[in-house]
Amino acid sequence: MEQNSFEHKIQKKFDGYQPTPPAHVWQNILFELKQQEKNKNIAGRFRRRKTLVAAIAAGIAAAALILFYVFNYSNTSHHNTLPEKSKITEDSSNNTPSDTRNHKSRINKDTQTVFSNEDSSNNNTDEESARQNTGNSSRTKDTLKKDEKHNEQNPGGLPMDKNKYIREKSAGILTMLTPYPLRQPHSPHNDMTPHKRLSSHDNNHLAETKEQGFSKISSHGKWSFGLYATPELLMTKAPAANTHPNYSADFAAIYSMKNFFIQTGMSYLSGNNNTDVDVDYLKYNFLGSYEDVYEVTFDSTENGVEPTYHTKTVEVYDTLQKQTSSHFKNKYRYLNLPLLIGYGRQISPRFSVSLKGGPILSLMLKDNRKVGFNQPNTDITNMTAPEPRAKTNWQALFSAGIEYHVSSTIRFALEPRIKYYFNPVYNLDNTIKKNEKPYSIGIRTGVVIDF
Amino acid sequence: MLTEEELIQQCLENDKWALEQLYKQFAPKMFGVCLRYAKNRMEAEDILQEGFIKVINNLHSFRSKGSFEGWMRRTMVNTAINHYKKNLRHAREMDIEEVEVENNSELKVLDKISTDELMAMIQQLPEGYKVIFNLNVIEGYTHKMIGQMLGISENTSKSQLLRAKRLLKDKIKNYGTHGAE
Numbered sequence: 339m340e341q342n343s344f345e346h347k348i349q350k351k352f353d354g355y356q357p358t359p360p361a362h363v364w365q366n367i368l369f370e371l372k373q374q375e376k377n378k379n380i381a382g383r384f385r386r387r388k389t390l391v392a393a394i395a396a397g398i399a400a401a402a403l404i405l406f407y408v409f410n411y412s413n414t415s416h417h418n419t420l421p422e423k424s425k426i427t428e429d430s431s432n433n434t435p436s437d438t439r440n441h442k443s444r445i446n447k448d449t450q451t452v453f454s455n456e457d458s459s460n461n462n463t464d465e466e467s468a469r470q471n472t473g474n475s476s477r478t479k480d481t482l483k484k485d486e487k488h489n490e491q492n493p494g495g496l497p498m499d500k501n502k503y504i505r506e507k508s509a510g511i512l513t514m515l516t517p518y519p520l521r522q523p524h525s526p527h528n529d530m531t532p533h534k535r536l537s538s539h540d541n542n543h544l545a546e547t548k549e550q551g552f553s554k555i556s557s558h559g560k561w562s563f564g565l566y567a568t569p570e571l572l573m574t575k576a577p578a579a580n581t582h583p584n585y586s587a588d589f590a591a592i593y594s595m596k597n598f599f600i601q602t603g604m605s606y607l608s609g610n611n612n613t614d615v616d617v618d619y620l621k622y623n624f625l626g627s628y629e630d631v632y633e634v635t636f637d638s639t640e641n642g643v644e645p646t647y648h649t650k651t652v653e654v655y656d657t658l659q660k661q662t663s664s665h666f667k668n669k670y671r672y673l674n675l676p677l678l679i680g681y682g683r684q685i686s687p688r689f690s691v692s693l694k695g696g697p698i699l700s701l702m703l704k705d706n707r708k709v710g711f712n713q714p715n716t717d718i719t720n721m722t723a724p725e726p727r728a729k730t731n732w733q734a735l736f737s738a739g740i741e742y743h744v745s746s747t748i749r750f751a752l753e754p755r756i757k758y759y760f761n762p763v764y765n766l767d768n769t770i771k772k773n774e775k776p777y778s779i780g781i782r783t784g785v786v787i788d789f
Numbered sequence: 790m791l792t793e794e795e796l797i798q799q800c801l802e803n804d805k806w807a808l809e810q811l812y813k814q815f816a817p818k819m820f821g822v823c824l825r826y827a828k829n830r831m832e833a834e835d836i837l838q839e840g841f842i843k844v845i846n847n848l849h850s851f852r853s854k855g856s857f858e859g860w861m862r863r864t865m866v867n868t869a870i871n872h873y874k875k876n877l878r879h880a881r882e883m884d885i886e887e888v889e890v891e892n893n894s895e896l897k898v899l900d901k902i903s904t905d906e907l908m909a910m911i912q913q914l915p916e917g918y919k920v921i922f923n924l925n926v927i928e929g930y931t932h933k934m935i936g937q938m939l940g941i942s943e944n945t946s947k948s949q950l951l952r953a954k955r956l957l958k959d960k961i962k963n964y965g966t967h968g969a970e
Contacts, residue, residue, distance in 0.1 A: 344958070345926050347899050348907070352927055355904050356817030357824065359837055364812055366838050371808075371845065622791075638900075650817075714806050717795065 354633045354648045393701055394604070397675040401591075401602040404677075559595040562788045564603075564751065566590065570780025572609065574763050584609040584778065586674065592786070599680050601694060607672040616663045618720040619713075622655035655715070670727055671704035676735065690749075692739045698757065700731040725764040732760040741786065753782040793857055801848055808845060815858065816841070819865045824908055825923045826869035828916075840868035866928060870938055873920050895961040902964060910960045918953035925950050 566588040574582065588605035633648040680694025705727060739753035759776040791799070791810070799807030820837050827833035844864050851860055899907070911919060920939065924930040925946075930938070932946040939946070 343896060344899070344954070347896060348926055351899070351904050351907050352821065352825070355821040355908075357820050357905075359816050359820040359834060363816070363834050363838050363841075364809070367812065367841050367845075368805075370838070370842050374842075374846075717791065717799065 356648075356650070393675060393699055394673075397602065397677060397699065401600070401677055404600060559593060560788060562592040562594065562786050564588070564590040564592060564784050564786040566605075566751070566753075566782045566784030568605075568755070568780050568782040570755075570757070570778045572763065572776060572778040574776040582609055582611045584780070588674075588782070588784070590676075590784075590786075594682070597681055597683055599682060599692075599694075601678040601680060601696075602676060605674040605676070607674055607700070609670045609672065611668050611670075613666050613668060614663060615666055616661070616720075617718055618659070618661050620717040620719060621658045621660050621713075622715040622717070623658065624715070625654045625656050627651050627653045659719075660716075669704070669706040670702065671706075673701045673703055674733075675699045675701070678735065678737075680737075682741075684743075688743050690741045690743065692741065692753075693737070694739070695734065695736045698733040698735050700733060702727065702729045727764055728761055730761075731763065733757045734760070737782070739782075747788045749786040749788070751782070751784050751786055755780050755782055794853060797848060797851065797853075797857065800845065811845075812841065815861055818858065819861060822862055822865045823869060825911055825927060826866070826873065826920060828912055832872070836865065836869050836872050839872070840865040843868060862928075866924070867938075870920060870924075873916055874939075876916070895958040898961050898964060902961070906964070907961075910957060910964070913960065914953055914956060918949055918956060921946055921949045922953040922957065926954075 568586045568588060570584045570586070572582040572584055584607055586605045586607040588603060590601050590603035592599050592601045628651075629649040630652045631647050631649050635646045635648070636643045637646060638644075676696060676698040678694045678696035680692050682690055682692035684690040707726070735755060735757045737753045737755035739751055741749040741751045743749050757778045757780075759778075763776050791807075796807055796811055796814075800811055816837065819840065820833060823833040823836040823840065824830065827836055844861050847864070851857065911922065914922060921935055924935045924938070925932065932943045932950070935941075935946045936943045941949075
């Protein structure tokens with residue numbers, strides 16, 4: 339009982355005990371909160387940067403891997419042909435009439451532009467094959483010997499009798515495989531010596547001339563770099579607007595091999611939309627304050643019982659319902675990382691056309707949505723805010739382009755393009771998301787420099 | 790005038806004005822709590838600051854089912870306990886002489902002393918005693934709960950509370966004697 343009385347008195351003493359903390363405590367709290375917010379932003383920025391760096395690194399790694407394989411493949415096939423070319427150079431110089439069994443083989447190989455010599459076992463098979471084709475082995479040998487003699491007399495040119503022989507005896511099969519020199523026997527290359535004709539440079543030149551016409555695209559692969567500007571229109575079913583203009587500045591690195599190329603790089607895209615923000619809010623107008631007595635205690639003193647009034651300050655506000663409507667332009671910034679594969683062909687000395695397509699990873703760098711309402715002593719009851727956009731988006735791009743060759747190294751490009759978005763641009767609710775199939779159309783213009 | 794619920798909602802939207810209002814409304818009460826657990830005013834300010842930041846950061850976890858003030862008070866008490874635990878290894882253990890309670894003279898003195906004076910006496914209690922005294926006598930926690938909160942046995946809590954009360958009574962009596970002189 340005594341204990342309870344002691345405890346009860348203590349409790350009562352502290353009932354309504356509200357000492358005022360010093361003002362600097364609130365200042366410290368505010369400072370701490372600001373620091374936390376700052377740290378949070380830094381952490382968020384760091385996370386975003388980490389994602390960005392990881393994405394860029396992944397893109398570069400993927401592009402490098404593909405280019406490595408492509409380049410490696412190119413080098414491998416190039417090295418495989420060189421020794422064979424050397425062989426044929428030696429063979430041609432030591433060509434004798436008795437070497438007729440290799441001759442037929444060479445004719446067949448010539449038709450495939452490989453210029454390889456073959457071992458005797460293969461040649462025997464080829465010879466038998468040739469006999470079957472001609473149906474008369476002795477005549478074949480005679481004809482071949484004749485051809486050899488003719489070749490010795492005219493070593494630079496391709497054997498005309500051989501052509502005749504091919505046309506006569508193997509037209510159905512061999513003509514299909516006939517290389518460029520056979521179709522154009524009066525080419526200036528026919529006047530070359532065997533050494534010259536079979537050198538790797540000339541051989542490549544012949545192949546390029548035949549296959550590419552005036553194209554500068556090399557079979558070894560080459561690098562080009564491009565700078566572009568692209569205006570485009572984004573079509574979406576977002577509530578704010580149906581079309582949104584986007585503008586991008588692109589840097590592209592292009593690795594071409596023969597008629598195919600791989601393109602990567604990065605592009606900085608700026609997009610915007612217009613939204614109307616309607617805000618219903620309550621405005622609190624400060625009218626004044628009063629001291630509210632929430633407890634009265636009575637203490638016995640020498641002068642008798644004295645009341646103590648415990649009060650707290652109550653502020654009085656007048657509440658007004660208000661509404662405001664504002665028109666805002668929201669801006670968004672993205673980094674786009676493409677990885678495109680394409681096919682290009684020169685159609686005239688000055689013009690070339692190309693088709694390309696591939697995925698693009700789009701990362702949002704900045705979301706500058708404006709809510710536009712920041713008034714003190716207010717309470718927002720309803721607000722139509724712009725929908726947030728997705729932070730990352732995968733897109734598929736298809737583009738057809740035409741290029742004008744200003745010089746041997748500089749080209750102007752014009753590329754109409756269409757982008758299909760795999761994810762909705764806006765974070766919409768599921769019902770809208772299902773029907774949301776955004777796409778964009780644009781025209782890319784720029785300059786490409788070959789190295 | 791905003792209701793408590795509306796004020797919390799605005800605080801959740803990170804409205805600085807609402808946060809200040811929340812502070813103004815509850816800081817004096819919570820400061821009173823902090824003072825009881827602290828050694829001095831400065832430490833109480835630290836606990837209040839730390840506790841209030843915890844309240845703001847964890848505002849989203851508050852369920853409107855119970856009293857907000859109660860929730861905030863519990864947060865403050867927990868902060869104070871954490872503070873106590875943090876400083877425990879540095880705390881100077883005091884030898885407490887057993888004080889026999891011979892009569893209830895302290896009750897009469899207690900009526901005469903102000904809350905601030907009583908607060909000063911509680912603050913002078915050894916750390917462990919003070920925390921258990923506050924938790925049991927003022928906050929109303931059972932010894933079982935105190936044991937769980939502080940990581941001590943129920944019996945330890947009981948014996949320390951007994952000692953705390955004896956010490957406090959002694960202080961009050963001494964105050965009465967000093968005051969009578």
